[in-house]
Amino acid sequence: MPEQPTSPISRPPRGRRPGQNATREAVLDAARARFAADGFHATTIRKVAADADVDAALVMQYFRSKDELFAAVMSLSPGALARLAGAFEGAEDSLGERVARAHLGVWEDRSKDAEALLAMLRGAIVHEQAALQLREFIESRLTEDVRRRAHDDHDTAVRVALAASMLIGILVGRRVVQVPLLTGEDMESIVQRVGPALQELLVPRSTPDSA
The missing domain is CATH 1.10.10.60 (Homeodomain-like)
Incomplete structure:
Protein backbone atom coordinates (compact mmCIF):
# COMPACT_ATOMS: atom_id res chain seq x y z
CA MET A 1 0.00 0.00 0.00
CA MET A 74 15.42 35.91 37.37
CA SER A 75 12.95 34.27 39.80
CA LEU A 76 12.32 37.49 41.69
CA SER A 77 9.01 38.07 43.39
CA PRO A 78 6.78 41.12 42.74
CA GLY A 79 7.44 42.01 46.36
CA ALA A 80 11.15 42.45 45.67
CA LEU A 81 10.41 44.86 42.82
CA ALA A 82 7.97 46.75 45.04
CA ARG A 83 10.63 47.18 47.72
CA LEU A 84 13.07 48.64 45.20
CA ALA A 85 10.45 50.96 43.71
CA GLY A 86 9.28 52.00 47.18
CA ALA A 87 12.65 53.57 47.89
CA PHE A 88 11.58 56.57 45.80
CA GLU A 89 8.53 57.24 47.95
CA GLY A 90 9.18 59.75 50.71
CA ALA A 91 11.18 62.86 51.46
CA GLU A 92 13.76 63.82 48.85
CA ASP A 93 16.45 64.60 51.41
CA SER A 94 16.64 60.97 52.56
CA LEU A 95 16.44 59.30 49.13
CA GLY A 96 20.06 58.12 49.14
CA GLU A 97 19.65 56.21 52.39
CA ARG A 98 16.35 54.67 51.26
CA VAL A 99 17.85 53.47 47.98
CA ALA A 100 20.85 51.95 49.76
CA ARG A 101 18.63 50.30 52.36
CA ALA A 102 16.20 48.90 49.79
CA HIS A 103 18.88 47.43 47.52
CA LEU A 104 21.01 45.98 50.30
CA GLY A 105 17.89 44.70 52.04
CA VAL A 106 16.58 42.83 48.99
CA TRP A 107 19.99 41.31 48.29
CA GLU A 108 20.74 40.34 51.88
CA ASP A 109 17.46 39.14 53.40
CA ARG A 110 18.30 35.45 52.82
CA SER A 111 15.11 34.87 50.84
CA LYS A 112 14.67 33.23 47.44
CA ASP A 113 14.85 36.72 45.96
CA ALA A 114 18.28 37.23 47.50
CA GLU A 115 19.44 33.83 46.25
CA ALA A 116 18.38 34.67 42.70
CA LEU A 117 20.07 38.07 42.84
CA LEU A 118 23.24 36.57 44.26
CA ALA A 119 23.30 34.06 41.39
CA MET A 120 22.94 36.99 38.97
CA LEU A 121 25.77 38.82 40.73
CA ARG A 122 28.10 35.82 40.58
CA GLY A 123 27.28 35.32 36.93
CA ALA A 124 28.14 38.94 36.23
CA ILE A 125 31.64 38.40 37.58
CA VAL A 126 32.54 35.93 34.83
CA HIS A 127 30.11 36.61 31.97
CA GLU A 128 30.10 39.93 30.13
CA GLN A 129 26.48 39.62 29.02
CA ALA A 130 25.35 38.76 32.55
CA ALA A 131 27.21 41.83 33.79
CA LEU A 132 25.37 43.94 31.22
CA GLN A 133 22.00 42.58 32.34
CA LEU A 134 22.75 43.23 36.00
CA ARG A 135 24.03 46.75 35.41
CA GLU A 136 21.11 47.71 33.18
CA PHE A 137 18.60 46.18 35.61
CA ILE A 138 19.91 48.22 38.53
CA GLU A 139 20.23 51.37 36.41
CA SER A 140 16.64 51.00 35.24
CA ARG A 141 15.50 50.96 38.89
CA LEU A 142 17.13 54.36 39.37
CA THR A 143 16.72 56.14 36.06
CA GLU A 144 13.04 57.04 35.81
CA ASP A 145 12.76 58.90 39.09
CA VAL A 146 16.13 60.59 38.78
CA ARG A 147 15.25 61.94 35.33
CA ARG A 148 12.24 63.72 36.80
CA ARG A 149 14.59 65.65 39.06
CA ALA A 150 17.28 66.56 36.52
CA HIS A 151 17.58 68.50 33.28
CA ASP A 152 20.72 67.16 31.59
CA ASP A 153 20.15 63.67 30.18
CA HIS A 154 23.86 62.97 29.83
CA ASP A 155 24.61 64.13 33.36
CA THR A 156 21.69 62.04 34.64
CA ALA A 157 22.96 58.95 32.83
CA VAL A 158 26.43 59.42 34.34
CA ARG A 159 25.00 59.89 37.83
CA VAL A 160 22.83 56.79 37.53
CA ALA A 161 25.76 54.75 36.21
CA LEU A 162 27.89 55.84 39.16
CA ALA A 163 25.14 55.02 41.65
CA ALA A 164 24.57 51.60 40.08
CA SER A 165 28.31 50.88 40.06
CA MET A 166 28.56 51.86 43.71
CA LEU A 167 25.73 49.53 44.70
CA ILE A 168 27.14 46.66 42.64
CA GLY A 169 30.59 47.17 44.13
CA ILE A 170 29.26 47.06 47.68
CA LEU A 171 27.29 43.91 46.95
CA VAL A 172 30.29 42.22 45.35
CA GLY A 173 32.43 43.15 48.34
CA ARG A 174 29.92 41.89 50.89
CA ARG A 175 28.40 38.87 49.15
CA VAL A 176 30.94 37.52 46.64
CA VAL A 177 34.49 38.58 47.53
CA GLN A 178 33.46 38.90 51.20
CA VAL A 179 35.86 41.63 52.23
CA PRO A 180 36.15 41.12 56.01
CA LEU A 181 35.63 44.76 56.98
CA LEU A 182 32.48 44.92 54.82
CA THR A 183 30.98 41.60 55.86
CA GLY A 184 31.67 42.46 59.48
CA GLU A 185 29.57 45.63 59.33
CA ASP A 186 25.82 45.45 59.83
CA MET A 187 23.70 46.60 56.92
CA GLU A 188 22.45 49.78 58.58
CA SER A 189 26.00 50.91 59.24
CA ILE A 190 26.78 50.52 55.54
CA VAL A 191 23.58 52.41 54.65
CA GLN A 192 24.58 55.36 56.83
CA ARG A 193 27.96 55.57 55.14
CA VAL A 194 26.80 55.06 51.56
CA GLY A 195 23.53 56.99 51.71
CA PRO A 196 25.07 60.49 51.53
CA ALA A 197 27.10 59.57 48.43
CA LEU A 198 24.04 58.15 46.70
CA GLN A 199 22.11 61.26 47.73
CA GLU A 200 24.62 63.47 45.91
CA LEU A 201 24.28 61.35 42.76
CA LEU A 202 20.52 60.85 42.73
CA VAL A 203 19.41 64.29 43.91
CA PRO A 204 21.74 66.80 42.25
CA ARG A 205 21.88 70.16 43.93
CA SER A 206 20.24 73.06 42.19
CA THR A 207 22.51 75.56 40.48
CA PRO A 208 21.71 79.16 39.45
CA ASP A 209 21.36 77.99 35.83
CA SER A 210 18.96 75.14 36.65
CA ALA A 211 16.90 76.91 39.32
Whole structure:
Protein backbone atom coordinates (compact mmCIF):
# COMPACT_ATOMS: atom_id res chain seq x y z
CA MET A 1 0.00 0.00 0.00
CA PRO A 2 1.42 3.37 -0.96
CA GLU A 3 2.42 5.57 1.93
CA GLN A 4 -0.22 8.16 2.74
CA PRO A 5 1.03 11.74 2.76
CA THR A 6 1.19 13.25 6.20
CA SER A 7 -0.98 16.22 6.89
CA PRO A 8 0.76 19.46 7.78
CA ILE A 9 1.10 20.22 11.47
CA SER A 10 -1.47 22.77 12.44
CA ARG A 11 -0.16 25.62 14.58
CA PRO A 12 -2.33 27.29 17.16
CA PRO A 13 -3.50 30.79 16.30
CA ARG A 14 -0.99 33.49 17.20
CA GLY A 15 -1.44 34.62 20.74
CA ARG A 16 -3.06 31.39 21.92
CA ARG A 17 -1.47 28.19 23.18
CA PRO A 18 -2.97 24.98 24.55
CA GLY A 19 -2.77 25.96 28.20
CA GLN A 20 -1.80 28.94 30.29
CA ASN A 21 1.18 27.22 31.92
CA ALA A 22 2.64 26.24 28.55
CA THR A 23 2.17 29.78 27.25
CA ARG A 24 3.76 31.36 30.30
CA GLU A 25 6.76 29.03 30.12
CA ALA A 26 7.15 29.73 26.40
CA VAL A 27 7.21 33.45 27.12
CA LEU A 28 9.74 33.01 29.93
CA ASP A 29 11.99 30.87 27.72
CA ALA A 30 11.85 33.48 24.97
CA ALA A 31 12.50 36.31 27.43
CA ARG A 32 15.42 34.49 29.02
CA ALA A 33 17.08 34.05 25.63
CA ARG A 34 16.30 37.60 24.52
CA PHE A 35 17.61 39.22 27.71
CA ALA A 36 20.77 37.12 27.45
CA ALA A 37 21.31 38.08 23.81
CA ASP A 38 20.33 41.77 23.83
CA GLY A 39 20.60 42.91 27.44
CA PHE A 40 17.87 44.55 29.49
CA HIS A 41 17.50 47.89 27.69
CA ALA A 42 17.36 46.54 24.13
CA THR A 43 14.85 43.82 24.96
CA THR A 44 11.21 44.75 24.36
CA ILE A 45 7.89 43.07 25.06
CA ARG A 46 7.22 42.95 21.31
CA LYS A 47 10.49 41.13 20.61
CA VAL A 48 9.82 38.59 23.34
CA ALA A 49 6.27 38.06 22.07
CA ALA A 50 7.54 37.49 18.53
CA ASP A 51 10.14 35.00 19.78
CA ALA A 52 7.45 33.12 21.73
CA ASP A 53 5.01 33.36 18.77
CA VAL A 54 2.33 35.07 20.83
CA ASP A 55 0.75 38.51 20.87
CA ALA A 56 2.42 41.26 22.88
CA ALA A 57 -0.92 41.84 24.64
CA LEU A 58 -0.82 38.27 25.89
CA VAL A 59 2.65 38.78 27.34
CA MET A 60 1.31 41.82 29.17
CA GLN A 61 -1.49 39.69 30.64
CA TYR A 62 1.09 37.52 32.34
CA PHE A 63 3.68 40.20 33.10
CA ARG A 64 2.51 43.79 33.41
CA SER A 65 5.83 45.33 32.38
CA LYS A 66 9.30 44.49 31.14
CA ASP A 67 10.52 44.89 34.72
CA GLU A 68 8.15 42.19 35.94
CA LEU A 69 9.07 39.93 33.02
CA PHE A 70 12.77 40.28 33.84
CA ALA A 71 12.05 39.67 37.51
CA ALA A 72 10.19 36.48 36.62
CA VAL A 73 13.08 35.33 34.45
CA MET A 74 15.42 35.91 37.37
CA SER A 75 12.95 34.27 39.80
CA LEU A 76 12.32 37.49 41.69
CA SER A 77 9.01 38.07 43.39
CA PRO A 78 6.78 41.12 42.74
CA GLY A 79 7.44 42.01 46.36
CA ALA A 80 11.15 42.45 45.67
CA LEU A 81 10.41 44.86 42.82
CA ALA A 82 7.97 46.75 45.04
CA ARG A 83 10.63 47.18 47.72
CA LEU A 84 13.07 48.64 45.20
CA ALA A 85 10.45 50.96 43.71
CA GLY A 86 9.28 52.00 47.18
CA ALA A 87 12.65 53.57 47.89
CA PHE A 88 11.58 56.57 45.80
CA GLU A 89 8.53 57.24 47.95
CA GLY A 90 9.18 59.75 50.71
CA ALA A 91 11.18 62.86 51.46
CA GLU A 92 13.76 63.82 48.85
CA ASP A 93 16.45 64.60 51.41
CA SER A 94 16.64 60.97 52.56
CA LEU A 95 16.44 59.30 49.13
CA GLY A 96 20.06 58.12 49.14
CA GLU A 97 19.65 56.21 52.39
CA ARG A 98 16.35 54.67 51.26
CA VAL A 99 17.85 53.47 47.98
CA ALA A 100 20.85 51.95 49.76
CA ARG A 101 18.63 50.30 52.36
CA ALA A 102 16.20 48.90 49.79
CA HIS A 103 18.88 47.43 47.52
CA LEU A 104 21.01 45.98 50.30
CA GLY A 105 17.89 44.70 52.04
CA VAL A 106 16.58 42.83 48.99
CA TRP A 107 19.99 41.31 48.29
CA GLU A 108 20.74 40.34 51.88
CA ASP A 109 17.46 39.14 53.40
CA ARG A 110 18.30 35.45 52.82
CA SER A 111 15.11 34.87 50.84
CA LYS A 112 14.67 33.23 47.44
CA ASP A 113 14.85 36.72 45.96
CA ALA A 114 18.28 37.23 47.50
CA GLU A 115 19.44 33.83 46.25
CA ALA A 116 18.38 34.67 42.70
CA LEU A 117 20.07 38.07 42.84
CA LEU A 118 23.24 36.57 44.26
CA ALA A 119 23.30 34.06 41.39
CA MET A 120 22.94 36.99 38.97
CA LEU A 121 25.77 38.82 40.73
CA ARG A 122 28.10 35.82 40.58
CA GLY A 123 27.28 35.32 36.93
CA ALA A 124 28.14 38.94 36.23
CA ILE A 125 31.64 38.40 37.58
CA VAL A 126 32.54 35.93 34.83
CA HIS A 127 30.11 36.61 31.97
CA GLU A 128 30.10 39.93 30.13
CA GLN A 129 26.48 39.62 29.02
CA ALA A 130 25.35 38.76 32.55
CA ALA A 131 27.21 41.83 33.79
CA LEU A 132 25.37 43.94 31.22
CA GLN A 133 22.00 42.58 32.34
CA LEU A 134 22.75 43.23 36.00
CA ARG A 135 24.03 46.75 35.41
CA GLU A 136 21.11 47.71 33.18
CA PHE A 137 18.60 46.18 35.61
CA ILE A 138 19.91 48.22 38.53
CA GLU A 139 20.23 51.37 36.41
CA SER A 140 16.64 51.00 35.24
CA ARG A 141 15.50 50.96 38.89
CA LEU A 142 17.13 54.36 39.37
CA THR A 143 16.72 56.14 36.06
CA GLU A 144 13.04 57.04 35.81
CA ASP A 145 12.76 58.90 39.09
CA VAL A 146 16.13 60.59 38.78
CA ARG A 147 15.25 61.94 35.33
CA ARG A 148 12.24 63.72 36.80
CA ARG A 149 14.59 65.65 39.06
CA ALA A 150 17.28 66.56 36.52
CA HIS A 151 17.58 68.50 33.28
CA ASP A 152 20.72 67.16 31.59
CA ASP A 153 20.15 63.67 30.18
CA HIS A 154 23.86 62.97 29.83
CA ASP A 155 24.61 64.13 33.36
CA THR A 156 21.69 62.04 34.64
CA ALA A 157 22.96 58.95 32.83
CA VAL A 158 26.43 59.42 34.34
CA ARG A 159 25.00 59.89 37.83
CA VAL A 160 22.83 56.79 37.53
CA ALA A 161 25.76 54.75 36.21
CA LEU A 162 27.89 55.84 39.16
CA ALA A 163 25.14 55.02 41.65
CA ALA A 164 24.57 51.60 40.08
CA SER A 165 28.31 50.88 40.06
CA MET A 166 28.56 51.86 43.71
CA LEU A 167 25.73 49.53 44.70
CA ILE A 168 27.14 46.66 42.64
CA GLY A 169 30.59 47.17 44.13
CA ILE A 170 29.26 47.06 47.68
CA LEU A 171 27.29 43.91 46.95
CA VAL A 172 30.29 42.22 45.35
CA GLY A 173 32.43 43.15 48.34
CA ARG A 174 29.92 41.89 50.89
CA ARG A 175 28.40 38.87 49.15
CA VAL A 176 30.94 37.52 46.64
CA VAL A 177 34.49 38.58 47.53
CA GLN A 178 33.46 38.90 51.20
CA VAL A 179 35.86 41.63 52.23
CA PRO A 180 36.15 41.12 56.01
CA LEU A 181 35.63 44.76 56.98
CA LEU A 182 32.48 44.92 54.82
CA THR A 183 30.98 41.60 55.86
CA GLY A 184 31.67 42.46 59.48
CA GLU A 185 29.57 45.63 59.33
CA ASP A 186 25.82 45.45 59.83
CA MET A 187 23.70 46.60 56.92
CA GLU A 188 22.45 49.78 58.58
CA SER A 189 26.00 50.91 59.24
CA ILE A 190 26.78 50.52 55.54
CA VAL A 191 23.58 52.41 54.65
CA GLN A 192 24.58 55.36 56.83
CA ARG A 193 27.96 55.57 55.14
CA VAL A 194 26.80 55.06 51.56
CA GLY A 195 23.53 56.99 51.71
CA PRO A 196 25.07 60.49 51.53
CA ALA A 197 27.10 59.57 48.43
CA LEU A 198 24.04 58.15 46.70
CA GLN A 199 22.11 61.26 47.73
CA GLU A 200 24.62 63.47 45.91
CA LEU A 201 24.28 61.35 42.76
CA LEU A 202 20.52 60.85 42.73
CA VAL A 203 19.41 64.29 43.91
CA PRO A 204 21.74 66.80 42.25
CA ARG A 205 21.88 70.16 43.93
CA SER A 206 20.24 73.06 42.19
CA THR A 207 22.51 75.56 40.48
CA PRO A 208 21.71 79.16 39.45
CA ASP A 209 21.36 77.99 35.83
CA SER A 210 18.96 75.14 36.65
CA ALA A 211 16.90 76.91 39.32
